[in-house]
């Protein structure tokens with residue numbers, strides 16, 4: 327048993343929430359112990375699915391959500407949406423480097439808009455993609471499924487990648503959250519935490535459960551044992 331003493335955060339993905347009751351769902355999952363709202367933006371171009379945009383993020387803020395909103399852009403191009411999401415109340419904005427022509431510029435745009443900046447790597451994308459911009463990162467999100475849909479199965483090769491990413495982050499001397507997204511549930515959570523992740527996106531594992539507080543409580547218990 328290791329004792330990594332990380333500041334673990336659970337980020338319920340509202341991709342699996344009831345969209346007709348999004349404000350209530352966000353409230354409920356935060357009241358149940360979620361730390362931030364993970365907000366999956368899909369454009370039916372970079373990924374083969376379509377979700378929501380800045381207006382919905384703004385609506386959640388107007389509804390009264392004050393917790394951090396972690397905006398994961400699965401869109402191409404990226405830059406046009408950065409200012410709009412910052413104005414809509416995003417806390418983190420992360421994007422896929424393959425979707426931006428000028429990754430360093432996009433990261434700068436996020437920072438100058440007043441948000442925390444991050445990159446997202448697909449299962450097949452190399453960690454080399456962060457090498458020259460690591461000093462601009464507040465978050466690195468490793469996808470443990472191919473992006474576009476909730477409810478997929480965790481790809482086990484992500485564990486080695488997380489270990490490598492953790493070493494890179496520790497060597498950078500920067501405070502960078504290491505987030506994992508896709509197939510995170512009560513079966514996979516402990517192994518991703520042991521591999522170095524500190525921020526856990528979970529959609530179907532939480533929203534498909536009958537009692538959000540119960541599943542988040544079980545997650546916290548597992549994290550306390552890492």
Ligand SMILES: O=C(CO)[C@H](O)[C@H](O)COP(=O)(O)O
Nearest residue numbers: 473474476477508509529530
């Ligand atoms: O970004 C995503 C898909 O592109 C989702 O956040 C992710 O897949 C979470 O869903 P689940 O926890 O159900 O796997």
